[in-house]
Amino acid sequence: MADHAHIVIGGGISGLASAHYSLHAGVDTLLLEASERPGGCIHSSHFEALNDFWVEAGGHTCFNSYGNLLGIMEQIDLLKLTTAKEKKSYKLWSKGKRSGILSALHIFELITALPGLFRVKKAGKTVAEYYGKVLGQKNYQALFSPAFRSVVCQDADDFPAEALFRKKPRRKDVLRAFTMPSGLADIPSAIATQPGFNVRYGAQVHRISAANQGEGIRVELQDGTHLSCERVTLAVPPDVARTLLSEAVPEAAKAIAGVGVAEIDTLVLVFERSKLKVEEIAGLISVDGAFLSAVSRDFLPDDRYRGFAFHFPGGQLSETEREQAACRAIDASVDDIVAKAQVHNRLPALRRDHMERIQALDSALASGQIAVTGNWFLGVSIEDCVTRSRSEHERLFGAVPTAPVAQ
Ligand SMILES: Cc1cc2nc3c(=O)[nH]c(=O)nc-3n(C[C@H](O)[C@H](O)[C@H](O)COP(=O)(O)OP(=O)(O)OC[C@H]3O[C@@H](n4cnc5c(N)ncnc54)[C@H](O)[C@@H]3O)c2cc1C
Incomplete structure (x- = not known):
């Protein structure tokens, strides 16, 4: 007998959605997440010492076109907490100056x-x-x-x-663009703490393979322990998926061999509102700066603090250089930083032939018990992740019920 009917590997929104769907289908499911928190790229950095002020270090906006995500939120009674974002403009950062788009x-x-x-x-x-x-x-x-x-x-x-930008139908009963009261991380956190949701943190998987007769798939963890299950969903970045598939479904691993990953060093900075002169902005689009982009917390203004997440290409600058580059772009002094956080984000680097690679991957997976989801199928948005998770769930377990299932 296998330990679980279904193991999901990776606790970003893709894995959480997969585990949510199978929990609600009555399947015994365990989610294994390498880090100590759910959400992956959805990561609201909280600063307890600053009245729990928070800044989005990853995903920052959901839309009323995110139908599958909204469906899950509805099932766990989360829609009532959606919070409007104040409209602010993005500015360009070019030649050392901010300007209007x-x-x-x-x-x-x-x-x-x-x-x-x-x-x-x-x-x-x-x-x-x-x-x-x-x-x-x-x-x-x-x-x-x-x-x-x-x-x-x-x-x-x-x-x-x-x-990039797939058109999706909008739900008129939901805010057009929204966040949550304590940041978007409220969503992964609510999915992972719903009754019956079985998740293990600090559980990095390093190998999956065929198990002994009648035990399905063997899942080996970095700490030397192993589990078995009948079905597995991989919800990890493409390079990790390739490694995990290499023994279990070599053809699938081969199909995604060329899919790259961009490493992103995110620097979150918080200032006293009174110390900053820069106008309220949604964020910065960098034309020639050291950073790629910046997103501010001005969409939900706080009386006392302002915060920004600056996204830099991974591994290129020291922490001091990043702080200096970020402060220059918002006319701030490094001495005025009251709190900061460093977060590492990873996003897929997709190329022209990507859709053919996905077709080859899907053909290799078609008749098996392994599903693969993530932000590298339909697109990188949160809804693209949930949509892929739903279709992979339906391939392994059948149609998703439309009404909430009683716990
Ligand atoms: C800076 C930034 C801003 C963004 N803004 C938006 C936005 O505003 N709106 C929007 O819709 N989208 C946005 N996105 C995109 C969106 O947030 C991501 O594409 C999505 O959250 C990715 O989810 P995922 O579960 O596929 O992958 P991830 O979030 O990368 O999750 C993968 C998880 O797998 C775990 N893992 C990896 N290897 C293993 C292993 N071996 N064993 C166990 N666990 C493992 C990781 O720890 C991680 O938790 C943004 C992304 C970034 C980085």
């Missing part, structure tokens, strides 16, 4: 290029090829390439155009 726009070129939106197909094109055509080359170079880079925290020019 419109200042970089070539209006005439935009007007002449825009009809391409109805003609040019996204499929098979990179972001640079597609958006260069429908927005104009000058606009793309001056504004949209840096803006897309700031969305995916890495150069987005070679991303498949299909993986």
Whole structure:
């Protein structure tokens, strides 16, 4: 007998959604997460000493088009806590100055290029090829390439155009863009603490393989222990998935051999409101700065503090250099930092042929008991993760029930 019917590896939103769906389908499920908290890239940094002021160090906004995520939130009674974000503008950071986004726009070129939106197909094109055509080359170079880079925290020019901004239906009964009272991390935390949800933290998986007769799949942890299960869902970044699949489904591992990962060093800084002169902003899109982008906490203003998360390319600058670069961009003094946090984020680096790789992966997985989900299938947004988790759940366990199941 296997230890569990289903083991989910990885406790970001993809793994949490997978485990949520199987829990609600009545399947005995265990989630194994390497770190000490749920949420992965959804990470609201809290500062207890500052009245529990928080800043988003990763994902910061959910939308009313996130239908599958909203479905899960509804099941655990979380929709009532969605919190409106105040509208603030993003600014460009270029040549050592902040400026309005419109200042970089070539209006005439935009007007002449825009009809391409109805003609040019996204499929098979990179972001640079597609958006260069429908927005104009000058606009793309001056504004949209840096803006897309700031969305995916890495150069987005070679991303498949299909993986950026998929149109999804909106729910009119939900706030258009929302956060949660203590940050988006309220969502993973509520999923992981619902009754019956079985999760183990500090559980890094390093190998999966066929188990003994009748025991299904063997899952080995870094600490030397192992578990067995009938079905496994991998909800980890592509490089980790490749390693874990290499023995269990070598064809699947081969299919995703070239999928890269961007490493991102995120620096969260908090200041006394009274010490900062910079106007309230949604964040910064960096054109030529040392950082890729910055997101502020100004969308939910606090009387006393202001906070920012600056995202830097991984491993390139020292902590001091990062602090200096960040403070320069918001006219702040390093001496005025009242709290800070360092967070490491990882996002997939997708390329033009990505959709073919996913097709090959899906064919290799088709008749087996292993599912793979994450932010590297439909796109990187939180909803893309949940949507993939749902379809993989349905492949292994059948359709997701629409009404909440009593606990
Ligand atoms: C800075 C930033 C801003 C973003 N902003 C937004 C936004 O505003 N809106 C939006 O929709 N999306 C946003 N995103 C994207 C979105 O947050 C992510 O794509 C999504 O949260 C990824 O979820 P995931 O579960 O697929 O992967 P991850 O969050 O990366 O989770 C993977 C988990 O697997 C665990 N793990 C890894 N290896 C192992 C192992 N061997 N054993 C066990 N566990 C393991 C990791 O510890 C991690 O918890 C943002 C992302 C970043 C980085």
